[in-house]
Amino acid sequence: MRNIFVLAMISLIALTGCKQAKPVKTIENLKAGIKGETTASAKYAAFAQKAKEEGHDAVAKLFEAASKAESIHAANHTKALEALGEKMEAIKPEFEVKSTAENLQAAIEGESYETTTMYPQFLKDAQAEKAEKAEKSFTWAFDTEKKHLEFYKSALNALNAKTEAQLPAGYAVCPVCGNTYDAAKVDEKCAFCMTPKEKFLKF
Ligand SMILES: [Fe+2]
Numbered sequence: 453m454r455n456i457f458v459l460a461m462i463s464l465i466a467l468t469g470c471k472q473a474k475p476v477k478t479i480e481n482l483k484a485g486i487k488g489e490t491t492a493s494a495k496y497a498a499f500a501q502k503a504k505e506e507g508h509d510a511v512a513k514l515f516e517a518a519s520k521a522e523s524i525h526a527a528n529h530t531k532a533l534e535a536l537g538e539k540m541e542a543i544k545p546e547f548e549v550k551s552t553a554e555n556l557q558a559a560i561e562g563e564s565y566e567t568t569t570m571y572p573q574f575l576k577d578a579q580a581e582k583a584e585k586a587e588k589s590f591t592w593a594f595d596t597e598k599k600h601l602e603f604y605k606s607a608l609n610a611l612n613a614k615t616e617a618q619l620p621a622g623y624a625v626c627p628v629c630g631n632t633y634d635a636a637k638v639d640e641k642c643a644f645c646m647t648p649k650e651k652f653l654k655f
């Protein structure tokens with residue numbers, strides 16, 4: 453009888469000491485997100501260089517700003533992953549650089565995938581697994597990519613219509629969440645994370 457009691461106590465201690473189950477899907481999603489954001493950041497930096505070479509300065513600024521935003525998303529996803537006790541393996545970004553018009557089209561396709569497929573699924577999984585940090589990081593990225601998509605569409609239209617002079621003269625990026633603004637139309641505080649505009653990075 454005493455043995456059973458001891459056994460029961462040990463089981464109880466083991467059970468209560470047991471950590472919550474790991475959010476398995478979210479961990480995979482964070483890793484995929486880090487890979488996607490890191491690749492996008494490197495790709496947009498290369499696209500910015502190409503745009504400069506081709507004399508599309510306004511488009512180059514957009515790519516530079518978006519490149520920074522994606523690196524902020526990658527860093528935030530990495531923090532969320534590490535908070536779950538996981539580490540990211542080394543990755544090698546792979547992409548192709550073509551003409552600026554083709555690069556803009558590729559950027560539109562990438563952002564479309566992230567905003568219609570990838571992040572909506574990641575957010576569903578994070579909510580189901582109650583992974584709050586990951587959910588916040590995914591939300592900031594998702595909301596930013598929707599803005600990038602619109603900026604890229606406008607840039608491609610302007611390139612085709614030869615109205616690049618009407619594109620924003622510069623961009624501002626929130627250093628905390630990556631939110632990206634037309635520099636002439638910033639909010640007093642970041643609409644996603646409330647960081648004051650004085651802290652925004654300028655491109
Ligand atoms: Fe983006």
Ligand SMILES: [Fe+2]
Pocket residue numbers: 626627628629630631642643644645646647
């Ligand atoms: Fe922000």
